[in-house]
């Protein structure tokens with residue numbers, strides 16, 4: 001605004017300050033596209049479009065959300081029952097209960113890395129057991145009072161898929177037992193030492 005008074009009447013200064021105000025206002029109100037027409041300037045209109053594009057680009061979290069129908073398309077009936085309906089496979093029937101090879105256990109639904117063979121142990125409970133998650137934040141816990149019991153449910157942090165429960169009767173160093181349904185897991189053998197990042 002000071003430009004208007006101290007300048008030698010240069011209209012350019014007025015327009016520049018107007019655009020600056022418009023752009024500033026646009027960042028707060030998102031109305032830049034309508035007001036920029038007043039500047040009568042093509043560049044103003046373009047910057048308005050740019051702002052709109054920027055605010056519209058919202059790749060927020062990396063959480064995965066699908067409808068029940070979409071999950072049914074990519075999961076087997078058993079996987080769907082466990083992961084999406086909080087089912088439990090019968091003890092000693094899961095394919096990973098007796099597996100003790102080196103590798104990574106991923107969420108069968110979204111492929112997020114959940115556990116590694118380094119923390120898998122034979123708990124004798126009939127389901128794959130781990131004493132720790134693959135990484136902080138990979139697994140979320142929820143209070144579960146179903147079936148008249150007080151348990152701690154574990155779910156995949158990325159897609160919310162039901163994995164099983166975590167108990168406090170596990171071995172050192174954590175003292176935890178992540179009791180997981182095989183149906184909620186995929187296994188990647190790491191025989192060739194290739195460490196694949198899970199950014200997606």
Ligand SMILES: [Zn+2]
Nearest residue numbers: 107110156159
């Ligand atoms: Zn998942």
